[in-house]
Every structure is written in structure tokens, then in C-alpha cells.
Amino acid sequence: MSDYPESVLKIIRALKMLPEIGPKMAQRISFEILNWKKEDFEKFIKDIVDGYTKTKKCKICNNFSEKEICSICEDPTREKEKLCIVEDVQGIKSIERTKVFKGRYHVIDSVIKPLEGKGVDQIGIEKIIERIKKDKIKEIIIALNPRSEREITSIYIKDERKKVFPEIKITKLARGIPLGTEIEYADELTLKEAIEGRKEI
Amino acid sequence: MSDYPESVLKIIRALKMLPEIGPKMAQRISFEILNWKKEDFEKFIKDIVDGYTKTKKCKICNNFSEKEICSICEDPTREKEKLCIVEDVQGIKSIERTKVFKGRYHVIDSVIKPLEGKGVDQIGIEKIIERIKKDKIKEIIIALNPRSEREITSIYIKDERKKVFPEIKITKLARGIPLGTEIEYADELTLKEAIEGRKEI
Structure with a gap:
């Protein structure tokens, strides 16, 4: 054999x-x-x-759902004008556990990974821009994992898309999440403080 | 959510x-x-x-096979009178790699695990006894992993089945395999020496 x-x-x-x-x-x-x-x-x-x-992906935010629209997006009590951009569904769960954020989420299609050929066009920015317009978003909280945060932030700025909506406050999670740690592994208290202490960028 | x-x-x-x-x-x-x-x-x-x-289990030895009989059991060049008893299919692969043993194998149905309610009646001893008779086995090499070796050996002796076939040489792998190491993880040279230096028990 x-x-x-x-x-x-x-x-x-x-x-x-x-x-x-x-x-x-x-x-x-x-x-x-x-x-x-x-x-x-x-x-x-x-x-x-x-x-x-x-399991489907929510048509609005890409969250996992058994229905077309996920339970967060269809919840009328959630603040429509606050949008938290996360990297994956685990990010939603982690932030939900802190019970601090009452807005809605958006899971990006893909993190920018130049080495894997995933560029700016793959994060699904059009869908986000569309939501900003439709839901009259007033604040965007960028809650991507630290390793990808810098890239996406710089794209946001470089891309000059901000100029299109100068009135929107863009924040990122405050220092609190240890560098290099994924949101999924941050303890609730740290994450809670990071959300509360978010800064404009 | x-x-x-x-x-x-x-x-x-x-x-x-x-x-x-x-x-x-x-x-x-x-x-x-x-x-x-x-x-x-x-x-x-x-x-x-x-x-x-x-994937089927070979009708003769319990080895994995796509046919009723596995490639080792149907190979006429293998020595029929030497039977190596192993714990699982990985055991066969490990011993085959040493290229020292040219007999046949038998994968026991289950190791004795008293805590899991697996007793002497679960190892499939009848099938082994049947093979001993049918193939006129002259030597049995017990190549169970060290942690289960002692148990099975004592059963062999306690069970007094040896008395039924006093003419058969029963050997176990020689010291060479570090205590507590599974056969699967022993390097080929150590395993080769363990087979060559097998001792009668």
C-alpha cells in the first residue's frame, strides 16, 4: 500500500x-x-x-440573515443616521455586545488587499455612498480591524470622496483596542470605551 | 441582534x-x-x-479500501503467516513506510476504553482468532500505540486465549518508540528498529 x-x-x-x-x-x-x-x-x-x-446576506448591509433584510436593518428603533462600517459579521456581533451603539452597520464587501488583487473597487463603496444619500447619514464610524483601518482610511481621504459629503462626521474607534488586535478579540469594556471615545478623522 | x-x-x-x-x-x-x-x-x-x-472497510482487515478487499490483503506476495495488529489505519501507513514488514495487518475494531464502556468484547477478537485459524498465522506483532498496548496485552494474557494457540509467537514492537508517543508520530528509522527488534511477550 x-x-x-x-x-x-x-x-x-x-x-x-x-x-x-x-x-x-x-x-x-x-x-x-x-x-x-x-x-x-x-x-x-x-x-x-x-x-x-x-443563510443570505442582508440586501442593505451584508450582515448574515435568513431573510432578505437582517434584523438590525429592519429594526425601526435603530438610529438610521449613524452608520458603523465593519469588516465582517463578527465585527457586528462584537460591537452589539457592548450595547453602546444604537445605529446601523455596513459590512464591506472586501478589505483592500493589494497583494491579492483586491483594490478600491472591491470594498463596495458605491453601496455605502448610496446608503449615505438614502438614509441621510450624519456620522460614519469606521470600525475596521486595526490592520486594515489605515489603508481604508487613506483611501477614503485620497479618493476625495469626502469632498462630496463635507457635512458628514467620519469617526474611527478610539485608541483602546490594542494595536494589531482584531475587534473580535477585544474585551467588551475596551471596545465600549473605544466606541464612546471615537474621534473624528 | x-x-x-x-x-x-x-x-x-x-x-x-x-x-x-x-x-x-x-x-x-x-x-x-x-x-x-x-x-x-x-x-x-x-x-x-x-x-x-x-470508502469501505476491508472485509478481512478493516483497512480503508474502495473495494471489498484492500490492496494489502489481496497482494499475494505478502507473507500470510505474519499478522500485525494495529489500532487504526494510520498505524498501517506508518509501518508500511518503514518497508520492513512484509506480512499483513489487522485493524482492531476498538481500543479497550473502560471509561467509554468499550470492553474486551469490542476489539473484535473473534475476527482475529478466525484469521489465525484460517491463515495459519505463525506470528502476531502487536503494534498498538503505547498507551493502549499494556491494556490489550494484559487482556491477551488474562483472557487465556494464548492457551488456545500456544504455538504462536506473539511479539510487540521493541523499545524504540518513545513512551507515550503514537506510532503515527514516530520517525521511520525508530519505527523500523522497533519492528526489527520486536520481542516475544
Whole structure:
């Protein structure tokens, strides 16, 4: 036996598609799956397929939702004129936990990653501009993770889009989140202070 | 938003079924999957389902195989009278890599785990006894991982099954594999020496 049968290699290859899972771990997980009872395996696959199929992206803000519009966007009690721009859905959850922010969110389509060929045109800026107009946004809070914050900020300025809406206050989270830490990992108190102490940029 | 939509929680719960994946990691992997393009997701699911469905356990030795009988069991050049008992399929691969052993294998059904209610009756000893008779086995090499070796050995002796076949030499891998190390992680040279220096027990 030079190697595992092709069917086993197929599962290992598939699991290596998942983030954070290296070859050794993919192999160990595969063997565990191959030893599962048929009903457990079927439940596993059904739950993943169901979850993937039923989860949509909110048409307004890109948040995960089972409906066209997410629960935050359809909540009439949220302040429409404050828009918090986050990098991903975890960012929404982290900020929601602080209970400080009562505005709405916008998940950008992609962070600027020049090395991966993702430029200014990929963050979905048009959708944000459209919301600014439609919802008469008065304040934009940029709550991107520190590593991407600088890039996006400079784009905001360089792009001179600010000139189009000079009346809008643009803030970013205050110092409080340790440099290099993702919002997801900041404790609630730090994040709360960062939101309250946000500064105009 | 108190939490993620049910569909997202469903994927997270499913991923937590996998070994070595904790709640935080299950969440991060879920988000990555939810951002996959439809064709990538479909390929992922298809490969896992295909792999699970096509992988059988060899009717003779429990090795993974796409056919009823695995490539080692159906290879006429392998010495039929030497049987190496391993804990899992990785054990076969590790020993095959040393190119020292030319006999055949038997993957036990389960290691004895009294705390999990897995007793002597779960290792599949009847199937091994049957092979001993049928293949006229002359030597059994016990190559279980060190942590389970002692238990199984004592069972072999206590169970007095040895009395049934007093003519069979039973060996275990020689010292060489560091205590507490799984066979899978032993380097090839150490494992090779452990096989060559096997001792009768």
C-alpha cells in the first residue's frame, strides 16, 4: 500500500479547503468522519448544506440573515443616521455586545488587499455612498480591524470622496483596542470605551 | 441582534462535531464557508460525500479500501503467516513506510476504553482468532500505540486465549518508540528498529 485509497484522499483534500486546517489535521479529521455512523454523517452534511443554503446576506448591509433584510436593518428603533462600517459579521456581533451603539452597520464587501488583487473597487463603496444619500447619514464610524483601518482610511481621504459629503462626521474607534488586535478579540469594556471615545478623522 | 441567525448557528454546531475543532474555530470556519462561492461549496460537499460513500472497510482487515478487499490483503506476495495488529489505519501507513514488514495487518475494531464502556468484547477478537485459524498465522506483532498496548496485552494474557494457540509467537514492537508517543508520530528509522527488534511477550 503506497497510499490511502483515492476516496480517502478526496475527503482529506476537501477538508484542506477549510481555513486553519493543515494536512495532518485534515487527515485526522477525515479518519474520524470515515468512522462515523451513517446517520451521524448524514446529519452533519444536512446541517452544513441547510445552513449554507438558508443563510443570505442582508440586501442593505451584508450582515448574515435568513431573510432578505437582517434584523438590525429592519429594526425601526435603530438610529438610521449613524452608520458603523465593519469588516465582517463578527465585527457586528462584537460591537452589539457592548450595547453602546444604537445605529446601523455596513459590512464591506472586501478589505483592500493589494497583494491579492483586491483594490478600491472591491470594498463596495458605491453601496455605502448610496446608503449615505438614502438614509441621510450624519456620522460614519469606521470600525475596521486595526490592520486594515489605515489603508481604508487613506483611501477614503485620497479618493476625495469626502469632498462630496463635507457635512458628514467620519469617526474611527478610539485608541483602546490594542494595536494589531482584531475587534473580535477585544474585551467588551475596551471596545465600549473605544466606541464612546471615537474621534473624528 | 442578540445572536447569529439559526442557519448560521446550524453550521457552527455541525462543525463542532469534528474532532479538535472548538467553538471559536467552528465559528471562524463557518464564516469562511458562508462566504464561499456556490460552486466551491458544492465541490466541497460533493467530495466529502463521495469520499465517505466510496470508502469501505476491508472485509478481512478493516483497512480503508474502495473495494471489498484492500490492496494489502489481496497482494499475494505478502507473507500470510505474519499478522500485525494495529489500532487504526494510520498505524498501517506508518509501518508500511518503514518497508520492513512484509506480512499483513489487522485493524482492531476498538481500543479497550473502560471509561467509554468499550470492553474486551469490542476489539473484535473473534475476527482475529478466525484469521489465525484460517491463515495459519505463525506470528502476531502487536503494534498498538503505547498507551493502549499494556491494556490489550494484559487482556491477551488474562483472557487465556494464548492457551488456545500456544504455538504462536506473539511479539510487540521493541523499545524504540518513545513512551507515550503514537506510532503515527514516530520517525521511520525508530519505527523500523522497533519492528526489527520486536520481542516475544
